Amino acid sequence: MKKIIRQLILDAAQKAFENNEFNSNGFAEFTIEEPKADAHGDLSTNFAMVNAKTQKMAPRKIAEILISYIGNNHPVIEKTGIAGPGFINFFILPAAWYPVLSDIYEKDTKYGFSDMGKGQKVQVEFVSANPTGPLHVGHGRGAIVGDSAASLLSACGYDVHREYYINDAGKQIQTLGLSVFLRCKQIDGLTVDFPEECYQGDYIHDIASELKEEKGNWIYSVSEDEAVAFCSKFAADRMIIKIRTVLNTLGISFDNWYSEQALVDSGKVESVINKFRDQQLIYEKDDALWFKTEDFGDEKDRVVVRNNGQATYFASDIAYHQDKLDRGFDRIIDVWGADHHGYIPRIRASITASGKNEKQFVVILTQLVNLLRKGVPVSMGKRSGQFITLQEVIDEVGKDAVRFIFLTRNYESPLDFDLEVAKQKNNDNPVYYVQYVHARISSIIKKAREENQIDEKQIGKKQIMDIRFDEKAVAMIREPEEIQLIKHLARYPETLISGAEFMEPHRIAFYLMDLAADFHAYYNKHRVLTEDPDLTAGRLYLIFAVQKVIRNGLTLLGVSAPDSM
RNA sequence: GCGCCUGUAGCUCAGCUGGAUAGAGCAACGGACUUCUAAUCCGUAGGUCGCAGGUUCGAGUCCUGCCAGGCGUACCA
Structure with a gap:
């Protein structure tokens, strides 16, 4: 309907210009919207007001001329009117709305879809939580916002690809393996010192039990390094399965699970570092390698390889985002928690530095979630391992309610998620x-x-x-x-x-x-x-x-x- | 200190990227089931849109400066 009215306005304006009643046919952009008050009709345009300058005329005068060219015999128009500073209001004949219904029946499940995206390839990367612990409600928010945004893009004609990036390399995974290894020892009655930096949650114990069941005492027959490495892989695999299961209960699945370890093994991390080194975008200082992100708008330069020779998470992330663009996506979208926002400038810097268009890279930052019960914050102590998992929340309030609650807020706003409210079956929900x-x-x-x-x-x-x-x-x-x-x-x-x-x-x-x-x-x-x-x-x-x-x-x-x- | 996000009714949040008299739900109060599901509807009440300036025909929306809260500011992820 808006399209029809827009065309009507443009045709009338053009005619007015041809008859020398308008001074210019370079019309300014105007909007068509639905007025709040019924007295202002079904649709309304600010055409006359925004064109006061282009026509060098008073808005109401412009409106009068325009209306005289629109006339009253258009099949959808009941009447028109001028109001306020120069709004032109359109009253639509009730019967003119009927074709909307037949359109809905014709398009059915595809009603509302469009080809806005023109088949552009878009990748949405979301959740991507480290496989070192269960998902919590914060991850849930990112998962649901990312998934729905992806669906929306898909409905609007984009070729959408959903991806989960698994941080299965690096120190955290080693720590995970060590945690499991130590719990295994405890199961066997050995007294061990369980360091604070290890993961404390009960799920570690569960994984250790599973491992013991499958492998018995095998872990003691090899070197401790080898045992821990095995524990790492075993635990990460188990965690990924659990994460995948939770996401499935939310109705979320991915086109691809992208392994950081595989990225490292492919040599892509090393080669991208070498490439930037050749371009003198990476330099050595204090025995570490630094990326010149400051030249591209970041606050300071960032380390990509530590003085102990270990690459940082940032190093693989550079390679990962290069790889995404190399795979031919027109746009890559990352859904992150707001606590990662400081990370944006350095990733953007790495993209700009490689000569790509930074506009292809978009970040959706979901703000943090406060989990409450009857208005009282539920403790989310990570260190103690005492926290309510996403799975538990879904079990308690149901998938539909969880999804909808996360989607009834702008993701940029912090969100209070009250378990008791979420369970209620009234209009609070x-x-x-x-x-x-x-x-x-x-x-x-x-x-x-x-x-x-x-x-x-x-x-x-x-x-x-x-x-x-x-x-x-x-x-x-x-x-x-x-x-x-x-x-x-x-x-x-x-x-x-x-x-x-x-x-x-x-x-x-x-x-x-x-x-x-x-x-x-x-x-x-x-x-x-x-x-x-x-x-x-x-x-x-x-x-x-x-x-x-x-x-x-x-x-x-x-x-x-x-x-x- | 600097950067990002947020501040709208008692509470939880919208406000269509500058439009006409700022909206909805919950909570409060008063009504509506011999009826296709009352998980619903109708009505009443509730506001200096954090504060102060600026931009223009017009500001909750854009700009500047303050105030408050959250997050970030690592050779962690």
Whole structure:
């Protein structure tokens, strides 16, 4: 609809210019939006105001001329008006909204999708938590935001690739192995000194038990270094399996799990360091190798190889991001926790330094999550190993609620996640509010079938076709609440586009809550199943469309759309 | 100290990247189930948009400076 109005304005403006009523046809960019007040019509444009300069005329004068060229006989326009400082308001004929419904039936599960991305290759890397411990709610937020952003991009015509980067190299993994090795010894009754820097959580003990079961006393038959190395690999593999399992329960899967160790083994880390060294972007100081990130906007230069010869995490990360771009992605998106934000300038520096366009690299920073129970913070002491895992949170409140809660906030805002609130099934927890719409509509379908208001053939595709072309039935849709619903449905495609453009999945969640509110209000005021077959058919036609959009939106957010609740 | 994020109703949060009288849920108060699911709806009340300037036809939104909270500022990841 906005497109139609936009074209209408442009055509009228052009005509006005050709008739010398406008001074210029270099029109400024204008917007079309939905006014908050009904008195301001269905759609409104600021065309006259933003063009005051290009036309050297008063906004209201411009509006008058434009309206005279738009006229009143356009098929979708009921009337137009000028208001305030120069807004032009459009009142749309109710029947002009009906094609939105047939569009929804035609596109069905793809309604709202677009080709905005034009097939561009985009990679979204998210979670990428170290396999040294279980995921917590903070990881959950990144996982859900990343996954939904990826879905959104995919719906908007991008070729999306989901990737998890496994930090399975380096000191932390050694520490993990040592922790498991020591726990193994303890299991065998040996007294050991368990250092504070080792991982304290119970899960280490569990892994040690598993290892003992599989390998018995084998670890004592080899050197301690070899044993610890084995423990590292064993533990990391187990942790990855657990991480993968939790993510699967959230409905998240990846196209690729990328191993840091494999990256190192491939020699890519070494070769990228050598390359930058040749280009004198890496230099030696105090027996360490430094990357000149400061030349590219970072606060200071950063170490890539320590004076003990060990490469830093940054070194592999440089190689990793080079590799991503080498794989041909037009855009690479990293989803990180806000505590990593200091890391952005150095990665960006490494990308710029290699001659790539830094705009191809985008970071989504999700702010931290405060886990609460009844308003009281739940202790998240990492050192003690006493913390609530993501798995436990999902078990307690359910996957749909967890996902939706994370998606009803802008990821840039810190988030209070209250376990008790998340469990409630009221409007403090809007996932049920939205799902209830879907269930209610399913229930109406069921009821209609029982009462033979629609017969079996009408439940399938045939029924939809029958109703769609039944103009008599569609024409019965004319209550203000019904037109309101259709207008809302018409906004879905542009909601997806803006959501994908800004990579803000929460826009979809809020859209769904608003649509749900409109539906519940309608449901309480009007009956769908009536004595009048045409009226009933028309209303069924409308609410099926609502159900389709609710389902599409929930699917995009990874939330189920139940038929009964 | 410097950098990033946040500050909107008692609480949790939106505000469509500058538009018209700042919105929703929860909590409070008052109503609506012989009806397609009351996990719902309708109504009332609730605000110096952290503070102060600036930019312009117009600012919650953009700029500057303060205030408060969070995070970061390693040869950790």
